[in-house]
Each structure stands twice: as structure tokens, then as C-alpha cells.
Amino acid sequence: MNEQTPINDPHLDHLSDTGGDDDFGPPPFHAITHRRAIAVVLVLAVLVLLALLPPLLNVNRYKRQIVTSISTSLGRPVHIDSVSLNLLPLPSFTLENFVISEDPAFGAEPVLQANEVRANLRVSSLWRRRVEFSRIALDSPSVNLVHLPDGRWNLESILLQASRMPAAPTAQKKAGTAPRFPYIEATGARVNLKMGLEKMPISLTEADFALFLPEPNEWHLRLKTHFVRTDAPPTDTGILRVEGTLGRASTLAAVPVDLHADWETAPLGAVSWVLMGRDAGLRGEMNLTAAVTGTVGSNNLDTHLTLQRVRRADFVPEHTLDAELTCKARVGDVFHAFHNVRCAWPSGTSDGGLMVTGELPDLRNLQTAQATATFKDIPAASLLDALRVASNRVSPTLKVAGGISGTYVYTAQPTPLHEKLPAAPNFTITHATLDLGDNKPLLDQDLTGTLTGNQLTLAPIPLALAPASREPASLDLKLDEAGYTLHLSGTVLSSRLLQLAKALPQVGDGLEALLPTPLPPAPIRVDLLSNRTWGQPQTWSTAAVHPAPHGRIRRR
Incomplete structure (x- = not known):
């Protein structure tokens, strides 16, 4: 019988001096293989047992x-x-x-x-x-x-x-x-x-x-x-993520809460579907973050809203709008009451911009809401940029300047506090300038107006539509939730009036049809009125169109 050749290992040589090979030598190779095989079989048996046992x-x-x-x-x-x-x-x-x-x-x-x-x-x-x-x-x-x-x-x-x-x-x-x-x-x-x-x-x-x-x-x-x-039809509404902690308490109002929410990359068209059940005709992207800290019954709410690339759906303007808005509030009554609400645009502003403060004692009854909007040095050019996003018919040569300041108070139901407030809070556009791009400003002075209830009224706006005229033209504007009314009166040059109509089609729609043909070179006196309902065409009516003193025109 052949003997198994031992494995030579110099580190084990000293063991042969203290004992025999039978005690300290490595096991035979076939013994190792046999043990491994048994182990594999046992593992397989256990796995099969685990797989077959549960149904039984x-x-x-x-x-x-x-x-x-x-x-x-x-x-x-x-x-x-x-x-x-x-x-x-x-x-x-x-x-x-x-x-x-x-x-x-x-x-x-x-x-x-x-x-x-x-x-x-x-x-x-x-x-x-x-x-x-x-x-x-x-x-x-x-x-x-x-x-x-x-x-x-x-x-x-x-x-x-x-x-x-x-x-x-x-x-x-x-x-x-x-x-x-x-x-x-x-x-x-x-x-x-x-x-x-x-x-x-x-x-x-x-x-x-x-x-x-x-x-x-x-x-x-x-x-x-x-x-x-x-x-509504299926659409991408962005991603909503919420993460935070809730603690133990004996009542829901006492539960400690620290939650953070993010509504990310939400298309504005989809947001309008979610909130209003229709497409509001806006495109762009919204990101909204909110943090709630305190208890469920009484906590601090901080929100940050970012709008990017805002435009109308039916055309792409040369420049889109970006905006940031922050809001803070003290929330009570298990998220049913919002106190000391403060919203600022631009985000984090303190020196200028729009600040809205208010109270909503009961979210289930919006008639309890009160709010005050404070405008401070808002650039009129920002409103023109917004108008260019809302309409593709605003002339690129039109320029405006000035800063808008004022206060507006909203109260759903009259209260003793509301009765003490001015009936018509004033606002001012300081250093207002309107230029058609020819370095001949139509307007260059302060403007004032009032906000009463849901109506905005501008004091008559003088317009230099006939230079050196004794009776300069003026424009009156009243705007509410139903539409707006325009009243244009005074002395104008027809060519200058059409120039304004082309620069601001929202004002000039339908004006050309009321002017004499051909256009007279001399000034004319006009008294024109327009009532427009939101979403409907604008129509002008003629109260009077006749030659200005010392001027002759050819009537249609």
C-alpha cells in the first residue's frame, strides 16, 4: 500500500521533534474533500427543507x-x-x-x-x-x-x-x-x-x-x-417629498412635530390642474419648500416659493420671468388658524418690494381673513416685464420708469378695526415715465391712485400726445375683477395717438377705426370711452372727435 506523502511546511518542522507525524501532521487530502462535501450536502438539505417546509x-x-x-x-x-x-x-x-x-x-x-x-x-x-x-x-x-x-x-x-x-x-x-x-x-x-x-x-x-x-x-x-x-388628464406634477419627526403625546395638539416638505420641479400647467382643476395657460417651473416646527396644535410655518421661466402657454417671450416669495406664519388650532402671516417679494426683502401681512383665524371660514399689502418702491419696469410675458403685443421700444408705493387693506367682513381704516388707501408711482422709444416722453411725473374694495382707480394720467397743447390729453383707468374702463380725452396728434396704440395694444385696440381718414396733421380733440370685460375684445365708443382750436381735420 502506498503511503500518503506529507505536505512539507517549514513552519511545522519543529513539531516533529516533540511528537510524531500522527499527532501534528496535516489531515489527508481525501479527508478534507470528504468533509467539504458533507458540509455542502447539509447546507443544500437545509435550504431544501426551508423551501419545502412552509407550505406544510x-x-x-x-x-x-x-x-x-x-x-x-x-x-x-x-x-x-x-x-x-x-x-x-x-x-x-x-x-x-x-x-x-x-x-x-x-x-x-x-x-x-x-x-x-x-x-x-x-x-x-x-x-x-x-x-x-x-x-x-x-x-x-x-x-x-x-x-x-x-x-x-x-x-x-x-x-x-x-x-x-x-x-x-x-x-x-x-x-x-x-x-x-x-x-x-x-x-x-x-x-x-x-x-x-x-x-x-x-x-x-x-x-x-x-x-x-x-x-x-x-x-x-x-x-x-x-x-x-x-x-384631469394624466400629467407630470413634480415630486413631493416629506421628511421629519413626530413625537409622543397624550393629545394630537401636543404631538411634537418637525417636518420638512419639498414640491420639486412642478410644471406650472400641472400645478394649475392640481389646484384649480383647469389649465391656467401658464408655463414654467415651480419649487416650493415648507418647514413646520413646534407641535401639531401650535407651530411655526416657513415657506419658500420659487418660480422659474414663467410665460404664457401660447407664445414664447424674449425674456421669461423668475420670482421668489417667502412666507412665515404662526399656525394654531391643528393647522386651522394662521396668525401673523408675513409674505415678502422679492424673497427676504426688507427695504423694498411687496409685503403682505394678515390673519386667517379659521381656515374653514375664509370670511374671517384680513390682509394688508404694502408696496414699496416696486420698479414700474418690473410690471412692464410682466406685461410682456402676459402679451406678445407690447412694443419692445416701450419704456417705463418709476417706483410704486402704497398700501391696500383687505377685509372679507367689515369689523370695528376696518371701520377705522381709510376708506380708500392711496398709492403712488413716483417719477413715473412713459417713453415710446423716440426720446419724447409721453409722461414724466408722479401718479396717484386708490384701491377701494376690489377696484383700482388711477387719477387722470396726463399724456403728452400733442406737445404745447393748452388742453393736454389725459387717460382715466378703473379696474376690477370683471374688467376695466378707459377714458381718453383732450388734445392729441393722430400720429402720436396711433404710436401709443401700437406700443400698448391693450389700450389702443380699436382706436384707429375712430380717427379721421386720412389722418390730419393738426391736433384734434377727442373724448373716447372703452369698457372691456376680461377675456373679451375691447371696444371704443366715440363721445367726440373734432378739430382742436385753430386746427382743421377732415371728418369721415
């Missing part, structure tokens, strides 16, 4: 215990069709048709329904004769978020019930007296919003949600979703 085990007899445990934790009845055990890739239970029932006060539809829920076991907890889940995953659940007219939410009792249940942090390695809170996640979820028993057309879809407990008294949540409107 009837875990549905534990369904009642599982349902009772979840119902106690949520404070709502729970229904499960069936329960199955999985041992690969990790020990877990699969719950089929998982339903959390609704409180009858909030309607008949369930709070949550998921076709499948997978709950991974913490194997180490079994040695303590306790069942803990490390992760609970819901596949494409449907959630109904209900808000009643009295201000209550259907998730309020669930949140408070969870606050009363002792739980250890999710990432705690060793088991303690309190069970470790599982990592709860949902993918492809849909959140339906209901006001009372009426389901709103706005929903959250394709939502990915995560909830875990980093500290004993603090939940951390993450949400990524999209807005969708059921009565």
Missing part, C-alpha cells in the same frame, strides 16, 4: 392572535384573509388582503387596504418567547385620509394609540423589556383625500413611505409621492 405548516391557526395583536396596537378592527410562513430569504409572515377598518364617524371605507403585507421576524426575539418584527412591508396599499368639518382627522386616534404603546428604537441591537418598533414601509401607495364623506379629486399616487423609531419617543417618517387629479 398551517400557520392560519395563529391568524386570530395576529389580528388581535395588530388591532390592539392600532385601536381599529383589522381583517386578514390568510397568513403564510416564509423561511427564505428571511423568516417572515405574508398577510393576504390586509384591511384596517374605519371609525364609523369617518365613513364606511377602510383606513387602509393592501393586497399583501410581508412581516419579517426578528429571529433572536423567539429565544425570549416573544414575536418581534424587524420590517413590515406593504405592497401598493390604498389609504383614505379623512378630515371632518369639526377639524378631526381619521388618523388621530391611531396615532394616539401608537403613542401609548411602549416601544424600543428600531435599530436597537439587543431585546429589552419593550418590543422594538419595526421598520414600516409602503411602496406604490395611493392616498385618497376626503372632506367629510366627499372624496376629493386630488390624490397622492406612487407614494413610497417609511416609518421607524430612532429614539424611544420619536418617530421618523419619509414620503415621496406625486399629486394626481382624478378629473
